[in-house]
Amino acid sequence: MLQHRSSEIIELKHFSPASVEDISSVHESAYVLGLEKAMEKASEQGMLFIEGSGPTYATASTFQDSLIAAGAGLAVVDAVVAASKISPEPPSGFALIRPPGHHAVPKGPMGFCVFGNIAVAARYAQKVHGLKRVFIIDYDVHHGNGTHDAFYEDPNIYFLSTHQDGSYPGTGKIHEVGCGQGEGTSLNLPLPGGSGDVAMRTVFEEVIVPSAQRFKPDIILVSAGYDGHLLDPLASLQLTTGTYYMLAASIKQLAKELCGGRCVFFLEGGYNLESLSYSVADSFRAFLKDPSRASEFDNPAFLYEEPSARIKQAIQKVKALHSL
16 A cells, blocks of 8 residues: 555654653653563563563563554654644554553553553643643453553543453443543443444444544544454454444544544554454555445455344443433
8 A cells, every 4th residue: 555655655664762751651660660671581581471461471672662662653643743734634643553552551561562652642742742632532342441540530631442341351341431630531331242333333423423522632542453353353343344444534534623633543452464454454545535445355244233232222321421
């Protein structure tokens, strides 16, 4: 796609890693410095387990790799914000990074995640670009507990997560809405297994759009997990490549309407490399307003009936809770 659309796709190849100060805006300094010190041990052992629930491990380059991943997100934020000053329709940004970030909690790593890339970017957008109100959408199949924890008491960062009910790490209950000054700026919507394209379209129209319209963000950041795909082995939603095209196109349009088109996606989960590849590529097609090619990959024969009554119940409950 890069070769054929070079004038419309800008690839950021040269950027700085995130600084320890950037990371420490979200994570405890003791964790950041401790991980840096652990690199010598990882070098001696070849691999080091740093958290067991994922499990999450480190090699000798993990600290630097994680700074580079977070730095890529900051560079994309810079580029999108700069473009938004000269164009009413700036390009959408996508940080294609590893390791992912949304499970990393303020005091440490978790679930394959080392630093909270999107959380670090949210703080950076506020501090460096003066974008006070940040709206985060997390459609990974797992709850973004790290991002959730970082901003649970923050009224200026709205965290909205859809995830499979009962999936790892077991957090993100519907009644968790934020606390203190941040009460009302956390929205968790656990969806039953088997939820698919119809569920996500309804969630977007009835939950995501009104939440964003009421919050009035200065920028939208997206934890784009592709592990809700029907073919992904780690969960049991039945999203399709076409679902991800719809989400990318719809979020891009929402950003255009609410915050000058400022929108940056961050790659999170995705464990079937084929469905991950097709779905990310289709997200890019949505950004470029190219037609979806989901029909070349998605097989409708694999789909089964969505648990519509349970989906409707979850959506109605979250709408009542948040007065949507």
